[in-house]
């Protein structure tokens with residue numbers, strides 16, 4: 001690996017490129033899926049390859065290969081240089097990267113139990129135990145449980161003399177129960193989307209998958225006969241991966257600087273958080289602090305360095321309700337007057353070019369006890385876990401459906417309701433946030449399927465939050 005890194009950098013320096021880097025990715029992935037009483041997927045994948053990025057006369061070139069030989073490195077580097085030369089003739093404005101420090105370092109995900117050291121038999125035993133509990137009531141027609149593990153060994157070297165080795169470990173486990181009666185209801189655990197974090201197998205143990213299965217089953221069945229969520233304006237308390245998705249869609253994507261500048265417009269839309277709003281725009285109420293953090297222990301976007309070779313950092317996107325920052329990389333940070341990148345540039349594989357991605361983004365905890373939020377709610381609803389989502393291309397008007405709701409009347413939880421949906425406009429919604437539970441309730445929810453870019457890339461990040469209350473939200477039963 002070292003010889004390949006050195007050879008690539010040597011050629012790029014000799015050819016006097018503006019900037020060049022090489023990333024070697026050696027990745028191991030295991031997916032296990034069990035549907036009812038049958039294994040539907042049991043797959044071990046390995047991926048090995050390298051990608052070379054070259055900036056020449058202000059134009060980008062990128063090429064990659066999975067043939068791990070020195071002659072192939074030479075060929076791919078020359079190809080990336082040729083592409084960069086060609087594209088430099090076409091660019092409207094020359095790309096200029098921010099000046100950053102160089103690093104020689106090794107960084108590893110803190111991990112107690114290597115997930116690949118745990119036997120497939122033990123993993124299957126847990127998944128079958130879960131499904132057996134879920135299927136104990138015949139109203140549950142489908143039980144799906146799964147585990148997924150990834151170990152990414154990443155080697156990075158640049159013409160600026162960075163030489164970084166990282167070992168990133170991800171572990172995920174979760175399940176859902178599908179109940180069928182007059183309609184179809186789903187309950188999932190630990191979330192509808194959230195199931196993975198950047199930890200070892202200790203994360204799977206901490207989830208208490210088997211211990212939660214009975215509750216999940218009973219809630220799915222109870223939803224079949226629960227009344228429909230009423231349609232009116234009421235206070236909304238959300239938590240779990242619903243709040244995570246709310247953060248992801250309405251703040252995460254909206255604060256990706258490339259999207260803000262129009263780079264994603266034809267594919268996934270732009271953003272209403274235009275750069276003239278930085279430092280001025282009221283995004284939420286005073287208690288809303290949304291913090292990006294690639295140092296967050298357990299976060300799926302947590303790393304030592306991003307794919308620009310920039311060190312992991314923590315910064316505000318929204319501070320005391322005001323738009324205060326963006327997800328940036330070395331190419332675009334100067335567009336908002338920043339001399340340094342925040343380090344949000346990621347590629348999902350050796351054969352993808354890094355682009356700005358949402359990092360870990362958390363809603364900072366407030367000061368409330370969760371019970372006090374409920375007690376002080378006259379007319380409200382608690383919603384958990386996402387079931388459907390829709391947001392316009394500027395990330396302004398949204399509608400989310402959830403798995404389950406509980407109505408609150410005069411400070412007391414009254415009853416379960418089904419098919420709850422809520423609507424809002426991003427800054428008005430966050431502006432109505434009047435209570436956030438304290439750090440005791442602060443949890444991490446992983447998103448492992450975020451799509452962006454052309455050609456499409458899938459990336460992972462985590463959104464942490466405590467339950468939060470939003471005033472007078474338009475709610476309805478679908």
Ligand SMILES: [Zn+2]
Nearest residue numbers: 248253450451
């Ligand atoms: Zn996304």
